[in-house]
Amino acid sequence: QVQLQESGPGLVKPSETLSLNCAVSGYSISSGYYWGWIRQPPGKGLEWIGTIHHSGSTYYNPSLKSRLTISVDTSKNQFSLRLSSVTAADTALYYCVRLFDYWGQGALVTVSS
Amino acid sequence: QTVVTQEPSLTVSPGGTVTLTCASSAGAVTSDSNPNWFQQKPGQPPRALIYSTSNKHSWTPARFSGSLLGGKAGLTLSGVQPEDEAEYYCLLYCGGAQHWVFGGGTKLTVL
Numbered sequence: 470q471v472q473l474q475e476s477g478p479g480l481v482k483p484s485e486t487l488s489l490n491c492a493v494s495g496y497s498i499s500s501g502y503y504w505g506w507i508r509q510p511p512g513k514g515l516e517w518i519g520t521i522h523h524s525g526s527t528y529y530n531p532s533l534k535s536r537l538t539i540s541v542d543t544s545k546n547q548f549s550l551r552l553s554s555v556t557a558a559d560t561a562l563y564y565c566v567r568l569f570d571y572w573g574q575g576a577l578v579t580v581s582s
Numbered sequence: 583q584t585v586v587t588q589e590p591s592l593t594v595s596p597g598g599t600v601t602l603t604c605a606s607s608a609g610a611v612t613s614d615s616n617p618n619w620f621q622q623k624p625g626q627p628p629r630a631l632i633y634s635t636s637n638k639h640s641w642t643p644a645r646f647s648g649s650l651l652g653g654k655a656g657l658t659l660s661g662v663q664p665e666d667e668a669e670y671y672c673l674l675y676c677g678g679a680q681h682w683v684f685g686g687g688t689k690l691t692v693l
Binding site for chain 1: 684
């Protein structure tokens with residue numbers, strides 16, 4: 470059974486960098502598939518953030534590309550999200566996924582001073 | 583940027599049939615758009631239902647089916663159950679470089 474678990478700070482100050490990790494169990498990232506991040510502001514819809522292949526190739530939402538870095542660490546079987554210069558508009562529930570069948574439970578990140 | 587449009591809300595009676603649709607501002611939705619459908623209930627992460635237009639995951643109930651109809655992607659629920667009341671999202675692949683866009687979601691009420 471593939472399981473994904475997000476972790477990271479729940480509160481980030483405006484203009485700082487949001488960082489989240491996604492630990493994968495039940496499947497080796499290096500075996501294949503694409504992996505990604507999706508977010509959902511409170512009470513709103515879903516937004517695709519970006520995708521990474523186990524080889525390290527990345528694909529980003531154009532609206533976030535200038536602030537976004539997604540990376541993978543196959544030795545730890547995890548991948549990560551970094552979003553810089555955050556504002557209140559980045560407050561959301563952040564999900565990590567194995568495109569697109571398995572989802573984590575989500576990590577709520579609030580941007581506030 | 584491409585906008586993906588879904589019906590904001592639909593209502594269906596228990597045992598009935600309903601079709602949710604998913605349209606793209608970039609033009610007709612085709613199999614190349616790789617339509618995916620997800621169900622989300624309050625307080626839960628989305629659950630994948632359909633991938634690549636019409637393929638079901640191992641956990642997808644048989645009453646859910648995906649298709650292309652009239653330039654849109656469609657999700658049909660046949661024999662709707664009360665537990666199908668949820669928000670449904672479609673997801674389309676748009677353009678090059680692995681770019682994906684979600685629809686705004688359809689709130690399905692079973693009444």
